[in-house]
Amino acid sequence: MCLGIPGRIVEITDAARMTAMADVSGVKREVNIACVAEAEPAALVGRWALIHVGFAMALIDEAEAAATLEALRHLGEAQETLEQIAESARALS
Amino acid sequence: MRYVEEFRDPAAAKALIARIGAVAEAIGATRAEPVRIMEICGGHTHAIFRYGLDRLVHEGIEFIHGPGCPVCVLPMARVDEAVEISERPGVIFTSFGDAMRVPGTKKSLLQAKAEGADIRTVYSPLDALELARRHPDREVVFFGLGFETTTPSTALTIQQAAREGIGNFTVFCNHITVPQPIKVLLDDPHMLLDGFVGPGHVSMVIGTHPYDFIAQDYGKPIVVAGFEPTDLLQSVLMVLEQNRDGRAEVENQYGRVVPEHGNPVSLAAMADVYEPRPSFAWRGLGEIDASGLCIRPAYAAWDAEAKFGIGYGARRARDVAEPEGTRCAAVMTGRIKPTGCPMFGTECTPETPLGALMVSSEGACAAYWQYGGRRGPAAAE
Amino acid sequence: MTLRGDRVTLAHGGGGSAMRDLIEEVFTGAFEPDGMEDQARLEAGALAEPGARLAFTTDSFVVSPVEFPGGDIGTLAVNGTVNDLAVGGARPLWLSAAFIIEEGTDFALLRRIVASMKGEAERAGVRIVTGDTKVVGRGAADRVFVTTSGVGVIPPGRDIAAAHIRPGDVAIVNGVLGDHGACILAARGDLALSSDLQSDCAGLGHLMEAILAAAPNARAARDCTRGGLASALNEMAEAAGVGIEIEETALPLRAEVKGTCELLGLDPLYLANEGRLVVFVPKAEAQATLAAMRAVDTGAGATIIGRATEGPAGQVTMRTLFGGSRIVDMLVGEQLPRIC
Numbered sequence A: 001m002c003l004g005i006p007g008r009i010v011e012i013t014d015a016a017r018m019t020a021m022a023d024v025s026g027v028k029r030e031v032n033i034a035c036v037a038e039a040e041p042a043a044l045v046g047r048w049a050l051i052h053v054g055f056a057m058a059l060i061d062e063a064e065a066a067a068t069l070e071a072l073r074h075l076g077e078a079q080e081t082l083e084q085i086a087e088s089a090r091a092l093s
Numbered sequence B: 001m002r003y004v005e006e007f008r009d010p011a012a013a014k015a016l017i018a019r020i021g022a023v024a025e026a027i028g029a030t031r032a033e034p035v036r037i038m039e040i041c042g043g044h045t046h047a048i049f050r051y052g053l054d055r056l057v058h059e060g061i062e063f064i065h066g067p068g069c070p071v072c073v074l075p076m077a078r079v080d081e082a083v084e085i086s087e088r089p090g091v092i093f094t095s096f097g098d099a100m101r102v103p104g105t106k107k108s109l110l111q112a113k114a115e116g117a118d119i120r121t122v123y124s125p126l127d128a129l130e131l132a133r134r135h136p137d138r139e140v141v142f143f144g145l146g147f148e149t150t151t152p153s154t155a156l157t158i159q160q161a162a163r164e165g166i167g168n169f170t171v172f173c174n175h176i177t178v179p180q181p182i183k184v185l186l187d188d189p190h191m192l193l194d195g196f197v198g199p200g201h202v203s204m205v206i207g208t209h210p211y212d213f214i215a216q217d218y219g220k221p222i223v224v225a226g227f228e229p230t231d232l233l234q235s236v237l238m239v240l241e242q243n244r245d246g247r248a249e250v251e252n253q254y255g256r257v258v259p260e261h262g263n264p265v266s267l268a269a270m271a272d273v274y275e276p277r278p279s280f281a282w283r284g285l286g287e288i289d290a291s292g293l294c295i296r297p298a299y300a301a302w303d304a305e306a307k308f309g310i311g312y313g314a315r316r317a318r319d320v321a322e323p324e325g326t327r328c329a330a331v332m333t334g335r336i337k338p339t340g341c342p343m344f345g346t347e348c349t350p351e352t353p354l355g356a357l358m359v360s361s362e363g364a365c366a367a368y369w370q371y372g373g374r375r376g377p378a379a380a381e
Numbered sequence C: 001m002t003l004r005g006d007r008v009t010l011a012h013g014g015g016g017s018a019m020r021d022l023i024e025e026v027f028t029g030a031f032e033p034d035g036m037e038d039q040a041r042l043e044a045g046a047l048a049e050p051g052a053r054l055a056f057t058t059d060s061f062v063v064s065p066v067e068f069p070g071g072d073i074g075t076l077a078v079n080g081t082v083n084d085l086a087v088g089g090a091r092p093l094w095l096s097a098a099f100i101i102e103e104g105t106d107f108a109l110l111r112r113i114v115a116s117m118k119g120e121a122e123r124a125g126v127r128i129v130t131g132d133t134k135v136v137g138r139g140a141a142d143r144v145f146v147t148t149s150g151v152g153v154i155p156p157g158r159d160i161a162a163a164h165i166r167p168g169d170v171a172i173v174n175g176v177l178g179d180h181g182a183c184i185l186a187a188r189g190d191l192a193l194s195s196d197l198q199s200d201c202a203g204l205g206h207l208m209e210a211i212l213a214a215a216p217n218a219r220a221a222r223d224c225t226r227g228g229l230a231s232a233l234n235e236m237a238e239a240a241g242v243g244i245e246i247e248e249t250a251l252p253l254r255a256e257v258k259g260t261c262e263l264l265g266l267d268p269l270y271l272a273n274e275g276r277l278v279v280f281v282p283k284a285e286a287q288a289t290l291a292a293m294r295a296v297d298t299g300a301g302a303t304i305i306g307r308a309t310e311g312p313a314g315q316v317t318m319r320t321l322f323g324g325s326r327i328v329d330m331l332v333g334e335q336l337p338r339i340c
Helices: A062-092 B010-026 B042-050 B076-086 B109-114 B125-134 B151-164 B179-187 B200-206 B209-216 B229-245 B264-273 B297-302 B304-308 B328-332 B364-370 C017-031 C073-086 C107-124 C179-187 C205-214 C228-240 C255-264 C283-294
Strands: A005-014 A019-024 A027-032 A048-052 A055-059 B035-041 B061-068 B091-095 B119-121 B139-146 B169-175 B195-199 B222-225 B250-252 B274-276 B279-282 B286-289 B293-295 C053-061 C091-102 C127-136 C144-154 C170-173 C220-223 C243-247 C277-281 C303-309 C316-319 C325-327
Touching: A005 A027, A005 C255, A019 A048, A019 C255, A027 A048, A027 A055, A027 C255, A048 B200, A055 B151, A055 B200, A062 B010, A062 B229, B010 B229, B035 B042, B035 B200, B035 B229, B042 B061, B042 B195, B042 B229, B042 B364, B061 B179, B076 B091, B076 B109, B076 B139, B076 B169, B076 B304, B091 B125, B109 B119, B125 B139, B125 B151, B125 B169, B139 B151, B139 B304, B151 B169, B151 B264, B151 B297, B169 B293, B169 B297, B169 B304, B179 B209, B179 B286, B195 B200, B195 B209, B195 B229, B200 B222, B200 B264, B209 B222, B209 B250, B222 B229, B264 B274, B293 B297, B293 B304, B297 B304, B328 B364, C017 C091, C017 C107, C017 C127, C053 C073, C073 C091, C073 C107, C073 C144, C073 C205, C073 C220, C091 C107, C091 C205, C107 C127, C107 C144, C170 C283, C179 C255, C205 C277, C205 C283, C220 C228, C228 C243, C228 C277, C228 C303, C228 C316, C277 C283, C283 C303
Parallel strands: B035 B061, B035 B195, B091 B119, B091 B139, B139 B169, B195 B222, B222 B250, C091 C127, C243 C316
Antiparallel strands: A005 A019, A005 A048, A019 A027, A048 A055, B274 B293, B279 B286, C053 C144, C091 C144, C170 C277, C170 C303, C220 C277, C243 C303, C316 C325
């Protein structure tokens, strides 16, 4: 359900109709920005939003994204340490 | 692609898979007595198969594929009504591609198109509205499908049509909601679930609180998840950790997109345009109270049901049955795997689908077929 | 110049002087066939070598829009048939071209299409030697449909066919996949997408000669047109009775093609290409093949994507990013943009 993909807002095309151009990996499509519009639509330019059926449905929270990736990185490092311990244990036995 | 490829990192996935294995061992999950986790959303089902996650995680984890594919749960009678509208003179019927091949009792939209109906695939309801602007002499009808993720888009489109006074545009509303069917599944005494992976994009609209009852009233963990492979694996790990710790909470793995309270503009547009129907029929699940939406009388001018006299419930006996011989309902509710249906892969294939679960690429049966489970999960390993 | 007006009318299909004017001014004036008889008369010398075989193929072209970034229906019509000959090991020599033209079509459009065909034919070293035109009423065709047939010669001793593929053979593609399909989706306009993508449409005759020179034991090649790489591989696996395994991480895809697929829920393995082929060569000849391909402009992006396996026979699988595996099936029907 509900295909959604991050895209960057690159230009406000019609502030009255709440439309903007979004760029998804080099593909441009006009999207509706009513759901993510802040006081000044121009402030959206450069922001990343989750695009679904031609609507920017949510702004992507960069701090949250970074936090998730950080947690994944820690997990990866911890796993590496575990594997190293297991390997040296095997080597010693 | 930013915010996509970072979450497909094989090293992170490997670490998550190892951690899932360790927690599964710790709580004694085995193939015979697995931890059963339902991914509610069809998008998650698709991702699990696309990346082969079901075969990469510990054998004590069993994924139960939930009812979260809007075209899979659409009753055949509603497809029939869509076809009926599309065949009216002067109508341009527009739909997302997903619904084009879904069989009705007589035919699909694709077949109706071949017989001469003007049916067009669109990417957005806004494109359907644009068609109405360009063809003022035609009636443009949009097939409104989907859960809360998609509902705001048609609500905002109807508001736009109202603002511009576009009189030749209507929506055939079949929007449905996620929380009610979950409650039905949880009330089913045969359903043995240990936790849920919650739908990320629905939650970006409605927030995480509508799932509170799952944790509070039913004591089950639910983790709202993103759609990339490490998102899903991390969410499975979080569900397992709740199990291990004896917790039942609503957690949010997809914080980069899902705010706790959802999206206020979307919620307001939905509340303005739509109201709950007393009940709505789900293929495989039957009638569920307050699980479907209809257009409020204030927007009746943009309601295809009002304009074309196709009222939900107007017919005495509504056909929600599944095609003869198939076990769509049992698959849909997770009681059997697709391979447990006698028609799977014999009478019912993606080329000649009997049930909608085989039509939609998000349907559990199509996913099984497409991604290698066609001889059964055991044989595929 | 005796053609009157800007557009084709039914009179141009009537068999009279209007038709003669259309043919002479738009078609034969550009293609310059040797004579104006109803049939081309061709020197058979090229075929006379003992052991040489004739290759003969035909293909019809319908595309909407008729013109798109990177080509038009004319470039498709020449290259499509040239490629069908080339991937079978034939040197393309002669083409026929038949046009079904919708009443009301601009002469200027026809001239552009014909100019494209002439240019592509010259590049491929083939001649368009005979043809036909018909005019149909408005709505009976979408501006213009083109059918080309092609004749080529397979030199003595050359025998490539999908049935020759053996487990262990290496699969190589000549460049990024799906550009044409994604470009056409955007060019149709109804999805309101825009990008800098261009069709990959190109003739592959010279590339095939380079491959066959570098890999004397090359097994088989296919152009990955409708149905994309996935369909070509499935046909080959079936014909050879082998399995084929490709690597997800090895598939060359442009960012814009990935973006189009993510937006519309499409699988790039099934997007159409018009200048891409997949070739199977023995492992020992793979590096030489790659080097030879990269030395030709249409092979600059050549890369190994997978290999043939013992089986299951007829099955194409893909190793995913994480080492999981999934079946890559034939496409059922047409890929439709989806929301879920």
